[in-house]
Amino acid sequence: MASIYQMATEAQGVKADLNIVLTSSLPLPEYQRIAERIGAKGLMSAFDDPEQIVAGLKSVSEGGLFFHNNGIIRTLVQKHRDGINGRLEHPLSPREVDVLCCVAQAMTAKEIALDLQISVKTVDRHKANIMNKLNMRSQIELARYAIRNGFVEV
Numbered sequence: 312m313a314s315i316y317q318m319a320t321e322a323q324g325v326k327a328d329l330n331i332v333l334t335s336s337l338p339l340p341e342y343q344r345i346a347e348r349i350g351a352k353g354l355m356s357a358f359d360d361p362e363q364i365v366a367g368l369k370s371v372s373e374g375g376l377f378f379h380n381n382g383i384i385r386t387l388v389q390k391h392r393d394g395i396n397g398r399l400e401h402p403l404s405p406r407e408v409d410v411l412c413c414v415a416q417a418m419t420a421k422e423i424a425l426d427l428q429i430s431v432k433t434v435d436r437h438k439a440n441i442m443n444k445l446n447m448r449s450q451i452e453l454a455r456y457a458i459r460n461g462f463v464e465v
Contacts, residue, residue, distance in 0.1 A: 319331055319349040319350060319351065320349075323350065330352045330353075330371045330372065331346075331349070331350065331351040331352060331353075332351060332352055332353035332354070332355060332367070332368065332371055332377065333345075333346045333351050333353070333354050333355070334354075334355045334356070335354065335355075335356060342354060343378055344416075344418070344422065344426075345416075346378070347378075352371040352375075352376050352377065353367055353368075353370075353371050353376060353377035353378060354377070354378050355367055355377065401445075401460070402444045402445075403441060403444060403445075406427075406437060407437050407440060407441050407444075408462065409427055410423060410427070410434060410437040410438060410441065411441055411453060411456075411457050411462055412457060412462050412463050413426060413427070414438065414441075414450050414453050414454060414457070415453065415454040415457035415458060415462060415463040416463060417454070420434045420435055420438075438450070438453075441453060
């Protein structure tokens with residue numbers, strides 16, 4: 312199965328001026344970074360009002376961008392993470408869960424720090440604590456753990 316990046320690259324190779332808009336049922340901040348990385352012009356949610364979707368598509372078709380980012384999305388992300396915390400037995404703090412989710416999305420320490428509004432040193436400390444609590448030795452193991460236990464979607 313091709314990655315989103317591969318599909319976007321191939322599509323843009325066929326039609327260079329193609330405007331790509333991604334959709335997600337839960338538009339996590341990580342997905343916006345992925346969309347921006349592949350050159351997508353927008354990211355829409357299943358929770359957007361139809362009027363917002365139409366306005367977003369119109370904006371993109373006119374050369375603009377549409378990255379819906381407001382308090383509703385932040386609330387959905389928090390509910391998603393709270394649901395994970397309520398379902399799983401794990402020794403991680405809520406902030407460690409946030410860092411774990413970011414690690415599983417292949418974010419760098421600097422990207423995580425910017426996203427969570429903490430220092431890179433704090434990110435590194437959280438990663439070390441997570442690895443210690445879960446008895447893991449690498450970020451790859453952390454990503455596998457996060458995927459297998461439903462912290463992130465693939």
